[in-house]
Amino acid sequence: MSNIKTGLVMEGGAMRGMFTAGVIDVFMENNITFDGAIGVSAGVIFGCNIKSHQIGRVIRYNKKYCRDPRFRSVWSLLFTGNLYNVKFGYETIPNKLDIFDTKTFSENPMKFYMVATDCITGEPIYKELVSGDANELKWMRGSASMPLVSTVVKVDGYRLMDGALTDSIPLEYFESIGYNRNVVILTRPQGYVKKPESMQSLMDMLLRKYPKLVERMNGRHEMYNRQTSYVFDKAAKDEVVVICPKEELPVSRADNNPEHLQACYDIGRQAALEKLAVIKAFLQK
Numbered sequence: 651m652s653n654i655k656t657g658l659v660m661e662g663g664a665m666r667g668m669f670t671a672g673v674i675d676v677f678m679e680n681n682i683t684f685d686g687a688i689g690v691s692a693g694v695i696f697g698c699n700i701k702s703h704q705i706g707r708v709i710r711y712n713k714k715y716c717r718d719p720r721f722r723s724v725w726s727l728l729f730t731g732n733l734y735n736v737k738f739g740y741e742t743i744p745n746k747l748d749i750f751d752t753k754t755f756s757e758n759p760m761k762f763y764m765v766a767t768d769c770i771t772g773e774p775i776y777k778e779l780v781s782g783d784a785n786e787l788k789w790m791r792g793s794a795s796m797p798l799v800s801t802v803v804k805v806d807g808y809r810l811m812d813g814a815l816t817d818s819i820p821l822e823y824f825e826s827i828g829y830n831r832n833v834v835i836l837t838r839p840q841g842y843v844k845k846p847e848s849m850q851s852l853m854d855m856l857l858r859k860y861p862k863l864v865e866r867m868n869g870r871h872e873m874y875n876r877q878t879s880y881v882f883d884k885a886a887k888d889e890v891v892v893i894c895p896k897e898e899l900p901v902s903r904a905d906n907n908p909e910h911l912q913a914c915y916d917i918g919r920q921a922a923l924e925k926l927a928v929i930k931a932f933l934q935k
Contacts, residue, residue, distance in 0.1 A: 656933050657829030658684045658700070659706040659821050662691025662814045663837035664796065664903040665748055668911045670835050671708035672918025673893055674700040680926060682933070684833070685763035688776075688824050690813040691794045693835070694764040698790065701762045702782065703753040709915045711748040724907070733799035733904060740787050748864040755782035765813030765820050768801055772862030774817040775810070797853045797867070799904065802860075809860075816866050819877040821890065833929060834881050836894035844871040891932050893921050 658677075660670050671691060677683075678700060689697035696708045715721040720738040727733045744750035755762075762779045766789065779786045785805065792803035792810025803810045817823060821834055847853065847870070854864050884890040901907075901914040922929075 654831050655685045655829045656683075657832040658687040658697075659819065659824055659826045659832055659834045660689040660693030660697040661688065661819045661834075661836050662689075662693050662794070662812070663902050664692055665712075665905040665911065666899050666903070666914065667692030668698045668709060668712065668901060669895055669899055669918035669921070670915035671696045672915040672920075673835050673922040675709075676704050676916035676919050676922035678703060680703045680930075682926075682929060684760055684933075686763065686824070686829055688765065688820050689793075690765045690818060690820060691796070692837075694779075694790045694793045694813070698750075698755070698762065698779065698782065701758045701760055701779075702751040703758065703881070704751055704754075707748060707750075710910065711743055711799065712749075712911055714848075715743065716906040716908055716911060720845040722904070727799060731801040732795075736791065736867050740791055741784075750782060750787075752782040755927050756780060762798070763824075764771070764790060764793045765817045765823070766803075766808075766810040767813055767816045767863065767866070769809040769811055769857075769863045770861040772860070772864075772866040774813060774820075774823075775808065776823060779861075796903075797857060798849065799915060811863065813884045815863070815870055816873070817877075820879070821881055821884075831889045831933065833893065833932070834885075836878070836881070836892060837899065839880075839895050840882060840892075842898075844874040845880065846871050888932075891925065891929055892928075893925055895921065 662732050665770055699707050720735055722734050726735045763778055764777055766775050768775050777789055788805045792805060793813040795803050795811045821832060857864055881892060885892045901910045
């Protein structure tokens with residue numbers, strides 16, 4: 651039917667995003683496509699590879715460089731404010747070491763959107779990414795800039811931080827712009843309930859120059875729990891398909907153990923394979 655628009659919604663979760671990487675690789679291997687996709691934080695950084703159609707790229711470069719001090723180090727955090735080195739991660743890797751295919755990205759007709767948080771207004775910003783160029787990579791970095799381990803990203807007149815702070819699972823936004831048959835990838839198991847951030851007071855202090863952002867951050871757990879309830883309520887009515895781990899993933903937020911990353915990726919692959927027939931039928935009905 652011409653009024654059906656299929657969508658893919660990818661939440662973040664830092665290195666839990668290896669689960670998402672496994673899922674989208676299975677999608678690409680099985681020619682599962684969508685009219686549009688939207689990602690938040692790691693869901694953007696890793697999920698963009700579905701538009702550039704680079705099977706295996708996410709797990710490949712993360713395993714190869716996860717223990718490389720040029721990629722991630724306490725020194726980088728201390729001297730730049732970023733645990734993950736910006737130049738190496740957003741310039742050297744995509745431009746030289748494991749090239750991001752901007753040509754395929756820009757030519758792929760699938761629309762690709764991201765969510766970041768506007769530090770000034772404390773509101774989510776939704777942006778369509780069309781080229782995968784250096785400026786758009788800066789937007790992606792803004793979406794994935796987690797408090798405490800990342801600096802605010804300045805781009806195109808905005809000051810951006812982690813999109814998950816204001817719209818962790820943007821299913822409702824995607825529905826609002828016409829995507830009415832959606833697959834949602836979550837990196838927490840069903841039944842997970844987010845609690846208030848244990849380090850919220852420290853984040854409040856460090857980001858005190860952005861009071862509206864701080865206000866939104868303090869209510870993030872409530873927003874997240876409402877969104878997961880919305881997603882699973884729709885799944886119970888067969889209005890969306892959810893792919894999520896059966897239990898907590900064996901990986902920490904900033905994990906640099908390649909075996910952990912591989913295990914998380916493999917769990918994502920298995921979850922996608924188990925629902926492959928369901929997803930194909932859902933997207934085609």
